[in-house]
Amino acid sequence: MDEKDLLAERFQADRTHLKAVAYRMLGSLSEAEDAVQEAWIKLSRSDMSDVRNLSGWLTTVVGRVCLDMLRSRASRREDPLEYFVPDPLVRGAEGTTRDPEEEALLTDSVGLALLVVLETLGPAERLAFVLHDMFAVSFDEIAPIVDRTPAATRQLASRARRRVQGAAPSPAPDIARQRQVVDAFMAASHGGDFEGLLAVLDPGVVLRVDGGKALAAASGLVRGAEAVVSQALLYARFRREYRKVLVNGAPGIVSYVDGQMFGLMAFTVVDERIVQIQIIADPERMAELGVPGLED
Numbered sequence: 001m002d003e004k005d006l007l008a009e010r011f012q013a014d015r016t017h018l019k020a021v022a023y024r025m026l027g028s029l030s031e032a033e034d035a036v037q038e039a040w041i042k043l044s045r046s047d048m049s050d051v052r053n054l055s056g057w058l059t060t061v062v063g064r065v066c067l068d069m070l071r072s073r074a075s076r077r078e079d080p081l082e083y084f085v086p087d088p089l090v091r092g093a094e095g096t097t098r099d100p101e102e103e104a105l106l107t108d109s110v111g112l113a114l115l116v117v118l119e120t121l122g123p124a125e126r127l128a129f130v131l132h133d134m135f136a137v138s139f140d141e142i143a144p145i146v147d148r149t150p151a152a153t154r155q156l157a158s159r160a161r162r163r164v165q166g167a168a169p170s171p172a173p174d175i176a177r178q179r180q181v182v183d184a185f186m187a188a189s190h191g192g193d194f195e196g197l198l199a200v201l202d203p204g205v206v207l208r209v210d211g212g213k214a215l216a217a218a219s220g221l222v223r224g225a226e227a228v229v230s231q232a233l234l235y236a237r238f239r240r241e242y243r244k245v246l247v248n249g250a251p252g253i254v255s256y257v258d259g260q261m262f263g264l265m266a267f268t269v270v271d272e273r274i275v276q277i278q279i280i281a282d283p284e285r286m287a288e289l290g291v292p293g294l295e296d
Contacts, residue, residue, distance in 0.1 A: 007048065011040055014055050018062050024130045025066035027086030027115045029289065035065045056141065063131050064145050070123035083219040085210040085278045086115040088266060090252070090291050093179075093244035110134075112248045113268045113276050116208070117168040121160050128153050129160035169275045171250055171268050178269040179244070182251040185267070185274060189236040197232055201225040202273040212282030219281075228277070245292065247278075254291055261286050 018039060022032035039061045051057050118126055124146040131137040131145075139150040139157070146153055172178055181200050188196030207228045211218035222228055242255040247266035255262045261283045268276040280286060 004044070007043060010054055011043055011058070014058055017055070018058055021059055021062050021130065021135060022066055023087075024110055024115070024118065024134055025063065025126060026069060027119055029087045029089075031069060035062055035069060038065045056137070059131070059135065059137060060141055060145060063127055063137075063142070067123050067127050067145060070126065074123060082221050083208060083210050084116075084119060085208060085266075085280050086112065086119060087289055088112055088247045088252075088264065088278075088280070089249075090254075090264065090289065091246050092292060093246060110248065111168070111171060111250060111268065112266045112278050113171075114164065114168040115248075116276075116278065117164050120167075121163065124148070125156050125160040125163075128156035129164065132157045133161060169268055169270045172270060172272070175246075175249075175251070177272065178267070179251045181269045181272055181274060182253070182267045185232070186242070186253065189232045192233060192236070194229055194233070197229040198225055200272075200274055201228055202270070202275040205273075205275055205277070207231060207277045207279070209279045209281055212280075212285050214282045214284055243292070254286075261291060264291055 015036060018036045019032050022035040023029065026032050026035065039058055042061055042065075043058065048054065048057075118130070121129065127146060128139075128142055131142050132139060139153045143150045143153045146156065148156070185197065185200045187193075188200065203225050204223070205225050205228050207222040209218055209220050209222075222231055240257065241259070242253045245252045245254055245264075247264070250266060250268065252264065252266040254264050262281075264280045264286055266278040267274050268278075280289075
C-alpha cells in the first residue's frame with residue numbers, strides 16, 4: 001500500500017467523526033459533506049511527514065473550513081435567523097435509517113434545539129464551543145484557527161457556553177416517556193382539546209416554523225402555551241395523516257396531506273412538558289433531506 005492509499009484509509013476511518021464536527025459547526029448535512037471533502041483535498045495535497053496526530057490535524061482542518069463557510073454564510077444570509085431550523089437527522093420511529101453514515105452520526109446525535117441556538121453564535125464563538133466542549137480540542141489548538149490567543153479563545157467558548165446553557169433546554173432522557181407526551185399532544189390537537197394541549201405544553205413553549213424560500217409566508221415564531229395551542233388547533237385539520245419518526249434522537253412526526261409531505265415537527269420535552277417545537281414546512285427541503293414518506 002503506497003502513502004496515498006494509506007492516507008485515504010486513515011481519512012476514511014475518521015470520516016464519520018469529521019462529518020459530526022462539520023454538522024455541529026454548520027447545521028447543514030450537505031455543507032458538512034462539502035467541508036469533509038475539502039479536508040480530504042487539503043490532506044491529499046499536504047506534506048504529512050511531520051504530522052504526529054492525523055486525526056487532530058484533520059479535525060482542525062475541518063474546523064477552519066467550517067469557520068470560513070460560516071463567515072461567508074453570515075455575509076450573504078437573507079433569511080431571518082429566528083425562523084431558521086437547521087437540517088435534522090430523521091429516521092423511522094423503529095430506529096433505522098437508510099444511510100449507514102447518518103446512522104453513525106445518530107449514535108452521538110445533538111438535539112435540534114441545541115443546533116438552533118448554535119446558529120445564533122458568531123462563527124468564532126461557535127467554533128471554539130463546538131471544538132472544545134463537544135470534541136475536547138484544546139484551546140492551544142483552536143487559537144490559531146480563530147487568530148486569537150488561547151486565553152481569548154477560552155473566553156469565546158465561555159461566552160458561547162453561557163448562551164447555550166441559557167437557551168438550549170436539555171431534554172428528558174427517557175425517549176419512551178417523551179413519545180407519550182408527544183402522542184398526547186397529537187391526540188389533543190386532532191381532538192380539538194384546548195385543555196389537553198395546555199396540559200402538555202410548558203407555559204413558555206416556543207414554536208418555530210421554517211417555511212424556507214418556497215413557503216416563506218408560513219415562517220414564524222410563536223411564544224407561549226395559549227398562542228401555540230391556537231396554532232396547533234388551526235393546523236390540525238390539515239394533518240389528516242402522520243407517521244412517527246425520530247429527529248436527532250428525539251420524538252417527531254411527519255405529517256401528510258393527500259399522501260404528500262406537509263411538515264416535519266420535532267419536539268423537545270423537559271419534565272414531561274413540551275418546551276420547543278421546530279417545524280420544517282418546505283416539502284422540497286424535506287425531500288432533499290430524505291424525510292421518509294408514508295410508504296417508507
